[in-house]
Amino acid sequence: MNTLLRFLFFAVLVRAVVLIWLGLNVRHRERLPEDGPAIIAANHNSHLDTMALMSLFPLKLLPKLRPVAAADYFDTGGFWGWFAKNIIGIIPVKRGSGKEGNPLEPCERALDRGEILIIFPEGSRGEPEAMQAFKKGIGHLATARRKVPVVPVFMYGLGKAMPKGSGLILPVNCTVSVGELLYGKPSYDAFVKELGASMTALAKQEKLPEWE
């Protein structure tokens, strides 16, 4: 039942909103992986980010798409908790230092099952359309699974369409720019730096209108 609801939600509602109401200009779509395991690492501006990223993949991959989300924000019970878990299909992860064991273990297991993780290394949406420093989790994950490709994706416009605190979606044409695949390094720190540089380079290629 939940699987069917999830399919309908993404096949009908999300696609209609993303393709008609918003509209995406996708650069280098061919760089997206055709199958899992893979990690999609994107900048984060809006709740719409996850929807836009998931709509880039064919529906047959939908069961494999797993957005990684903060447990304290999304895994809260109630309707939205159910929605995040069953319809969006999130993997809840505890934010923090990782002192109580490896918080990324569920992500590693998902990669081992061949799933495609969607991760926002900034950790939160923050100020819309402003990139923050990346957290280290993505580096740990890439280092733990060095054969799994990490796809940097730079997105612009979704923060204008639905910034933090707004429930209405303003029609905005958004840009999604897919970068070249990266692979984990022995040093997780070096990997996070490389990913950050790749993202900045993708952003630089775009002509972004002022928004203040």
Added chain:
Amino acid sequence: MTMIWGIPTNVVYATAGIYAFLIAASGIVLALEWRGPEGKYQELADRTRSWWWMIGAFTLAILLNRTVSIVFLGFISFLALKEYLSLIPTRRIDRGVLFFAYLSIPIQYYWAAIDWYNMFIVFIPVWMFLFFAVVMTLKGETNGYLRAVGTLTWGVMLTVFGLSHMAMLLVAGNAVNPVAGGVGLLFFLVVLAQFNDVAQYCWGKLLGRHKVTPKVSPKKTWEGLIGGVATTIAVSALIGPYLTPMGHLWSALAGGVVSLAGFLGDVNMSAVKRDLGVKDAGGLIPGHGGILDRVDSLTYAAPAFLHFFRYFFVP
């Protein structure tokens, strides 16, 4: 006028003519692709494929029924306004005003749908013009106010008011065009404007040497412009009497108006893109760019043709 399936007979013939033209053009492109080196004609092939989609959608929507036609034309305004507002610098505080700008689309097309010309012609230039400024003023942010209200109003004029003249022509044309109705007038305008784009492009590619607007749009040449205008005038003189109440001579004149206005609309959008530092307004239509790159000529040609026609042919 005689009808086939509720569509004026001449419009059915015109549609058949467009598809014949499209098939012939596709044949030429296929032959070029087959004989030429790999990938050389990729853009041309993309463009041709996109033409099939655009002409398919346009003819289907316009011939299906009145309501579908108006929703379709309104949707073009929506895509155009969205592309415009996504390209220009905007202020965060104006999010709410932008919603109102989008809301003006269904309202404006509604005036066209109920054939209320007087409201249609003042709603955006008067009421929305005053309203956007008021909303922005009451928000209280004066930093960048003039640029914000100026760019928004200008864009709504172009993409909503200008393009909505197509819907008005479709609805109001029925009473004044015994030859082929409002749909005949709309066909005449849209087909000529698009044909004119292609004709100017082809003449420019073939003979183009002297630039018309070196700074704004360096690819536009006098040869392309003159060749395009002449070709469009010839075609309009030929088809005008079958789609409009105008004779050959008036049709030729109308073709000149559409052709020149189309050129100016195109150059106008080029100036916008150059100012913003982008090559295409978007990526919606493969080979063409964004929707604004396709309807830029109509933002000028639609109002110019409607008012030309109204002045001379509406009692």
